[in-house]
Amino acid sequence: MTTIDLTAIEAFALDRTVKGMPGDLSPIALRDIGKRGWNVLREDLPLPAAVMRESAIAHNSAWMRRYLEATGADIAPHGKTTMSPQLFARQVKDGAWAITIGSVEQLQVARQFGFQRLLLANQPVGAKSQRYIVEELKRHKQFDFYCFVDSVDLVRQLSAVARDGKLDRPIQVIIEGGFAGGRTGCRTLEEALAVARAVKAATPYLSLRGVGGYEGLLRRPAPDESAKVVDGFLTFLLDIALGCDREDLFGDGEIILTAGGTVFYDLVTRHFGAAKMSRPIRVVLRCGCYITHDSASYVAHFEQLRARNGWVDDLGPGPQAALEVWAYVQSRPEPGKALLTVGRRDISFDSAMPTPLKWLRPGPGVTAADLRPIGPDHVVTGLNDQHCHLKIPDTSPLAVGDMVAFGISHPCTTFDKWQVISVVDDDYNVVSAIRTFF
Known part of the structure; x- marks a missing residue:
């Protein structure tokens, strides 16, 4: 192990x-x-x-633990923020459910130092990267890996590599929802469900484990406008998850709902935490910058979070x-x-x-x-x-x-x-x- x-x-x-x-x-x-x-x-x-x-790091870690306990959410902090396995280990010790990474290169670093549960919040494309994932899953049975998919083409590629590599357990995938003008992710419910059906058809090489996205780019000049747009996007992600649930497209295990950078994670916990589906749900935030915070942009964003959620003051002084x-x-x-x-x-x-x-x-x-x-x-x-x-x-x-x-x-x-x-x-x-x- x-x-x-x-x-x-x-x-x-x-x-x-x-x-x-x-x-x-x-x-x-x-x-x-x-x-x-x-x-x-x-x-x-x-x-x-x-x-x-050191005192600020410890303060921020403790504050986030209190927030997660209050909301029932889990966290898979985005490792791309620090790319420091020492800080990853500290976050895991603090109770992180997983470590998020943004590329297969980052995945290789995390695996080099023995991190077991990793969420690639991106699409793994390219034969070399896909074969690495398959071989790593074959070599290490305790390796618990998840990745985003947003196209039938990628589903076919991943399933073919898993089949050709004689992988004896499925690659766990998460349907990514996106928005017009944004980054990756399915733009419509119909597109997302088509990808989910392709994953189901790729059994036993792939298994659909959840739905995710990234809302952090949906910023508008006014905080209320930003919150409204983010709310709409999160509703879209839930619609994808509910559609997959109705069609019984999810694989075995709990349903993972994941979003939440370091700006709007309160909206994510509010939306996803209230979702009702046919099996247990795990809400996974991916905030990366909470552990260090900053002296400008995240200060302003946290004040907006406080304005939306007065109860967070009960958690004590905010991040430093x-x-x-x-x-x-x-x-x-x-x-x-x-x-x-x-x-x-x-x-x-x-x-x-x-x-x-x-x-x-x-x-x-x-x-x-x-x-x-x-x-x-x-x-x-x-x-x-x-x-x-x-x-x-x-x-x-x-x-x-x-x-x-x-x-x-x-x-x-x-x-x-x-x-x-x-x-x-x-x-x-x-x-x-x-x-x-x-």
């Missing part, structure tokens, strides 16, 4: 070629980074440096930003402008520009108590590969050599810029590190 094994990650050699590590570092195992006594504020690490605050990227002020070349040592290679910018959070003037004896907030009059106006353009007021205290912490918007595209990210306590002591596999 395969079990989660992070030994190879813990033994990974950190040296000066790893981004974020000191230039005088003799190779050490990643597991030993917390023994070095490093502190970000004492300048023990070169900047830029991405760090995660765990991910920060630190940089130096490197130049004050003209009035009203500072340049900092962070850029597109280091920090996300696809959703919104980084948010300056706090600053510190390094020196002997400085601690977290010396951190000072940066006001909203300090604004990032642009990023180059290695430079951040910061608009500052005439009264700004920032000087060359000062340290600035940035909050990010959209964690996914900060994680993918770092092979190793240090984990710090609230005093910014480095206590551990995670490795990513992008």
Whole structure:
């Protein structure tokens, strides 16, 4: 039986070629980074440096557990957010039903480290990828795999590969519903039912286990408009599931209903949690960014969630930003402008520009108590590969050599810029590190 094994990650050699590590570092195992006594504020690490605050990660994990207990839903957090098997393992330990992945490449990473239940929220296309899935299912009987399908063509391809590979158990598939102008997914009920009937006809090589989709792209200028459009899409997904149930198209086991990115998961639990079918239902959310949250877009989205669901305040303070990227002020070349040592290679910018959070003037004896907030009059106006353009007021205290912490918007595209990210306590002591596999 395969079990989660992070030994190879813990033994990974950190040296000066790893981004974020000191230039005088003799190779050490990643597991030993917390023994070095490093502190970000004492300048023990070169900047830029991405760090995660351990207290915020723990807070976010506990908050999500309370939410799931209150709603009866399960979670299969999307691994593409962090691509860190160490964080996957933490999420599984916290009770995650599965880990979601977005590609067969990501599936290979998760399987390398022994993750048993994986949901590919995408279509597995291409002979090499399809054969890998079949062979992995044959080699490991405990491997519990699910994937999306949205066409009769793909159903035929998957069933043929399973048949030719002499797979002795079915590939478990989930019909994906979509919407016009969106990504993958069946656009109509008739199309979805045709795919489901093809899956049924492909027995014993395929088994229909549920219905899913992704609602996160259905955003409108006004929150109420967004909620209304998302509600309509979720109703469509339920119509697919109800139609499949009426025609007895589902395979053995409970019916899986899955959606829910990190924006509208409350609407998913509300809709799917009230569904009635001929057999038990498992509602599976796929929020990926809850564990790190952010300092911009998800802050606003969570406030909208609170407005829709006043009861979540009973769960305690909401998610906190765990991910920060630190940089130096490197130049004050003209009035009203500072340049900092962070850029597109280091920090996300696809959703919104980084948010300056706090600053510190390094020196002997400085601690977290010396951190000072940066006001909203300090604004990032642009990023180059290695430079951040910061608009500052005439009264700004920032000087060359000062340290600035940035909050990010959209964690996914900060994680993918770092092979190793240090984990710090609230005093910014480095206590551990995670490795990513992008």
